Amino acid sequence: AQSVTQLGSHVSVSEGALVLLRCNYSSSVPPYLFWYVQYPNQGLQLLLKYTSAATLVKGINGFEAEFKKSETSFHLTKPSAHMSDAAEYFCAVTTNTGNQFYFGTGTSLTVIP
Amino acid sequence: EAGVTQFPSHSVIEKGQTVTLRCDPISGHDNLYWYRRVMGKEIKFLLHFVKESKQDESGMPNNRFLAERTGGTYSTLKVQPAELEDSGVYFCASSALDSTYNEQFFGPGTRLTVL
Numbered sequence: 070a071q072s073v074t075q076l077g078s079h080v081s082v083s084e085g086a087l088v089l090l091r092c093n094y095s096s097s098v099p100p101y102l103f104w105y106v107q108y109p110n111q112g113l114q115l116l117l118k119y120t121s122a123a124t125l126v127k128g129i130n131g132f133e134a135e136f137k138k139s140e141t142s143f144h145l146t147k148p149s150a151h152m153s154d155a156a157e158y159f160c161a162v163t164t165n166t167g168n169q170f171y172f173g174t175g176t177s178l179t180v181i182p
Numbered sequence: 183e184a185g186v187t188q189f190p191s192h193s194v195i196e197k198g199q200t201v202t203l204r205c206d207p208i209s210g211h212d213n214l215y216w217y218r219r220v221m222g223k224e225i226k227f228l229l230h231f232v233k234e235s236k237q238d239e240s241g242m243p244n245n246r247f248l249a250e251r252t253g254g255t256y257s258t259l260k261v262q263p264a265e266l267e268d269s270g271v272y273f274c275a276s277s278a279l280d281s282t283y284n285e286q287f288f289g290p291g292t293r294l295t296v297l
Contacts (some may be wrong), residue, residue: 101284105288112186112289113275115285161225171227175224
C-alpha cells in the first residue's frame with residue numbers, strides 16, 4: 070500500500086520568501102507523485118508530477134519539486150512567494166499497478182505581505 | 183475542453199435525509215473516481231468506475247453510500263440516510279483509460295453538511 074505524510078498543516082511565509090512544503094511518501098513499488106493546489110472555492114489543480122523521468126520536476130507558477138528516493142521525499146518549493154500562492158496544497162502518490170491516489174492531509178499556505 | 187463538473191457545489195441536509203451528488207467527467211474519460219475529505223483530514227478514495235463498471239469500491243464507508251454510473255458517462259453518489267459523520271467535501275475525478283501515469287483531473291467538489 071502507499072501513503073503520504075505532509076508535515077505542517079499550516080505554513081506561513083513572507084511575500085518574496087522561499088516556499089518549502091514537505092511531502093514524504095511510502096510505497097513498496099516505484100511511485101508516481103503529484104502535487105495539487107486548491108484555491109478557495111475551486112477544485113484541485115495539478116501543479117506538477119513525477120513519473121520516473123527527471124528527478125527535478127518543474128511545474129506551473131514557478132513551483133518545482135525534487136524526487137529523492139533515499140529520503141522518500143517529494144518536497145515542493147518556490148524561490149519567491151507571491152500573494153497569489155495562498156492556497157491549500159496536496160501531495161499524492163499512486164503507482165503503475167494501482168489506480169487510486171493516496172493523499173496527504175494537505176498544507177495550507179499563507180503569504181504575508 | 184470542459185473539465186470535471188460536480189453538482190451541487192454545496193448541500194446542507196438534516197440527519198436521516200437523502201442526498202444525491204452528481205459528477206460529469208471529462209468527455210471521453212472512462213475512469214471515474216470518487217474521493218472524500220472529512221474536515222482536517224486527508225482526501226480519501228471511495229471508489230473507481232471503469233465505464234459503467236465498479237472497478238474498486240474498497241473505500242466506500244458503508245452501505246448507506248450507493249454510487250452509479252449508468253451508461254458510462256456521468257455518475258451519482260447517493261447517501262441514504264445521511265449521518266453527521268458524512269459531512270465533508272466529495273471530489274470526483276476522471277482520467278483516460280490509456281493514461282500512462284493515471285493523471286486524474288479533479289472537479290471542484292461538493293461540500294456536504296449534515297446537521
